[in-house]
Amino acid sequence: xxxxxxxxxxxxxxxxxxxxxxxxxxxxxxxxxxxxxxxxxxxxxxxxxxxxxxxxxxxxxxxxxxxxxxxxxxxxxxxxxxxxxxxxxxxxxxxxxxxxxxxxxxxxxxxxxxxxxxxxxxxxxxxxxxxxxxxxxxxxxxxxxxxxxxxxxxxxxxxxxxxxxxxxxxxxxxxxxxxxxxxxxxxxxxxxxxxxxxxxxxxxxxxxxxxxxxxxxxxxxxxxxxxxxxxxxxxxxxxxxxxxxxxxxxxxxxxxxxxxxxxxxxxxxxxxxxxxxxxxxxxxxxxxxxxxxxxxxxxxxxxxxxxxxxxxxxxxxxxxxxxxxxxxxxxxxxxxxxxxxxxxxxxxxxxxxxxxxxxxxxxxxxxxxxxxxxxxxxxxxxxxxxxxxxxxxxxxxxxxxxxxxxxxxxxxxxxx
Amino acid sequence: xxxxxxxxxxxxxxxxxxxxxxxxxxxxxxxxxxxxxxxxxxxxxxxxxxxxxxxxxxxxxxxxxxxxxxxxxxxxxxxxxxxxxxxxxxxxxxxxxxxxxxxxxxxxxxxxxxxxxxxxxxxxxxxxxxxxxxxxxxxxxxxxxxxxxxxxxxxxxxxxxxxxxxxxxxxxxxxxxxxxxxxxxxxxxxxxxxxxxxxxxxxxxxxxxxxxxxxxxxxxxxxxxxxxxxxxxxxxxxxxxxxxxxxxxxxxxxxxxxxxxxxxxxxxxxxxxxxxxxxxxxxxxxxxxxxx
Numbered sequence: 001x002x003x004x005x006x007x008x009x010x011x012x013x014x015x016x017x018x019x020x021x022x023x024x025x026x027x028x029x030x031x032x033x034x035x036x037x038x039x040x041x042x043x044x045x046x047x048x049x050x051x052x053x054x055x056x057x058x059x060x061x062x063x064x065x066x067x068x069x070x071x072x073x074x075x076x077x078x079x080x081x082x083x084x085x086x087x088x089x090x091x092x093x094x095x096x097x098x099x100x101x102x103x104x105x106x107x108x109x110x111x112x113x114x115x116x117x118x119x120x121x122x123x124x125x126x127x128x129x130x131x132x133x134x135x136x137x138x139x140x141x142x143x144x145x146x147x148x149x150x151x152x153x154x155x156x157x158x159x160x161x162x163x164x165x166x167x168x169x170x171x172x173x174x175x176x177x178x179x180x181x182x183x184x185x186x187x188x189x190x191x192x193x194x195x196x197x198x199x200x201x202x203x204x205x206x207x208x209x210x211x212x213x214x215x216x217x218x219x220x221x222x223x224x225x226x227x228x229x230x231x232x233x234x235x236x237x238x239x240x241x242x243x244x245x246x247x248x249x250x251x252x253x254x255x256x257x258x259x260x261x262x263x264x265x266x267x268x269x270x271x272x273x274x275x276x277x278x279x280x281x282x283x284x285x286x287x288x289x290x291x292x293x294x295x296x297x298x299x300x301x302x303x304x305x306x307x308x309x310x311x312x313x314x315x316x317x318x319x320x321x322x323x324x325x326x327x328x329x330x331x332x333x334x335x336x337x338x339x340x341x342x343x344x345x346x347x348x349x350x351x352x353x354x355x356x357x358x359x360x361x362x363x364x365x366x367x368x369x370x371x372x373x374x375x376x377x378x379x380x381x382x383x384x385x386x387x388x389x390x391x392x393x394x395x396x397x398x399x400x401x402x403x404x405x406x407x408x409x410x411x412x413x414x415x416x
Numbered sequence: 417x418x419x420x421x422x423x424x425x426x427x428x429x430x431x432x433x434x435x436x437x438x439x440x441x442x443x444x445x446x447x448x449x450x451x452x453x454x455x456x457x458x459x460x461x462x463x464x465x466x467x468x469x470x471x472x473x474x475x476x477x478x479x480x481x482x483x484x485x486x487x488x489x490x491x492x493x494x495x496x497x498x499x500x501x502x503x504x505x506x507x508x509x510x511x512x513x514x515x516x517x518x519x520x521x522x523x524x525x526x527x528x529x530x531x532x533x534x535x536x537x538x539x540x541x542x543x544x545x546x547x548x549x550x551x552x553x554x555x556x557x558x559x560x561x562x563x564x565x566x567x568x569x570x571x572x573x574x575x576x577x578x579x580x581x582x583x584x585x586x587x588x589x590x591x592x593x594x595x596x597x598x599x600x601x602x603x604x605x606x607x608x609x610x611x612x613x614x615x616x617x618x619x620x621x622x623x624x625x626x627x628x629x630x631x632x633x634x635x636x637x638x639x640x641x642x643x644x645x646x647x648x649x650x651x652x653x654x655x656x657x658x659x660x661x662x663x664x665x666x667x668x669x670x671x672x673x674x675x676x677x678x679x680x681x682x683x684x685x686x687x688x689x690x691x692x693x694x695x696x697x698x699x700x701x702x703x704x705x706x707x708x
Contacts, residue, residue: 019706085705089532092702109530117454129446130531158457 105180111171
């Protein structure tokens, strides 16, 4: 953990990590057969898999240099948290090497060291020491920490009387004042109420942009997209894709949706792809983007001949808008390939959204099968608050001027 | 953490001492402080707890001695009670420290599986926290002993060394047992039973000479026995611990009850034990998070 000449960095070289399914022998009774097996030479070498074992991380390599922020995404069980635990030395790799050069600060389990009987003040010093801070440092930044956590009045109250929000805020505040050389963050972006979350996120952003190497694991894809310079997509322990956050998020969502062959094999309609006109290019909120949906109709198949698109906000997973081709007056051909051009105006706030496709049954109003999806990043365009831009028209109407109302009416009419 | 798998004992000891304990000394201090604080928070008796346990041991020992004296037709001397008081303090230190240290890793599950720090600090802070209680007990005893007819002499110079050896032996046991308990949860039950009955296998109520030549020798095989006896002889009897002591009590036959080699034997246990258990702990540490 000595800083090298090249500055602080994270290195992960060909790391493999093996875990055991089921229970490990936990009492002396199980130890004896296990030792007997070992003495008979029946156990395979340490870096091979034996019965009941699996690779939680397979051959993962990456490095994070100063000024870089790496986002690690992937479905549950992909090995994200294992990688962070390997990074923070809680686990040791079965094969390969992982190193952090410099003092690591981890925004992981930020209040794990709290003791319920101790006061907030005592816990700040304890948790700080657990995270590797010197008492002097903690004393120097104590007021800052307490002010950040907004619990000045309760700092001498035992932590057991804190609300869960106060607990989490204090934990985050301590971790956020470590001044590390390298930062590792695991899913702590949701702390406290909405206002504190924003404050915490701003603080993380500040730390990320201060030029230190950062590694983040999160399911909040839009946060990854806005914090990270690079990303890594993991699935079942292996790296599936590396690149910009948007690229990885797109692949992730694409894989997630297309991996669900729920619609049976003999459907009449298949959707091959949906592509943005300028893939990867951010779209300004309130502006339009064009997509091309490609598919084909097989006359011998069954099922509906209608496609649908659904726009989903990736942070919350909320469906923003969905419509079927038939509702837009598009009838798919009886046979053969087809292309549908789609233009959508994104009257929604900035963030990451995906455009998902599906085969839709008009009779039951249900999706029969899922198709591919496209992801795009909406950047701030027109400034507005809320969840939808309602195309407002505003006009200064002079009092006692008769034409004011009709002008507004004209303006609205001219739009249609 | 060095990536190369090659390990040497000296290298490991250096890593433990420099990278783990010294670098994390503030954590060790904070955890010790935590253990002391939570012991006295919401505890009505407060510091009374620190003298409660050794006091009870002396009381129980006095009862045993009275029964023995009654059956043997002799009297209980004040110096015998003083001797038990001297030995009750380190024994309750040993029992208390191990009681807290055994569960120190499994009781801090959240920490062990989520945050990195050298795990040695957990059993060590449990042991150090017990030192606080023991200090209070020692001060109380130091005030009380002159009333039991003890005259402090030059032999008291042995006390720091003996205390250090007891601490080292306790720390060694604490490291080993906390580590073993993490892998095998039955260890804590075994420890509980051993600590409950250990007082009968350690000369606290008794002195080894009461068991005759062979019995006394067997009793002194317990690494704690020579240390406790050393404390008793140097404090209560002002013995210099260098010259062997021969007793003529019992059935008339005389045999040695103290020999400086007993002390060397215990010192070897303390030093080698600490090195061995620190290395075992250090090497097992890497898989703690997986097994906890």
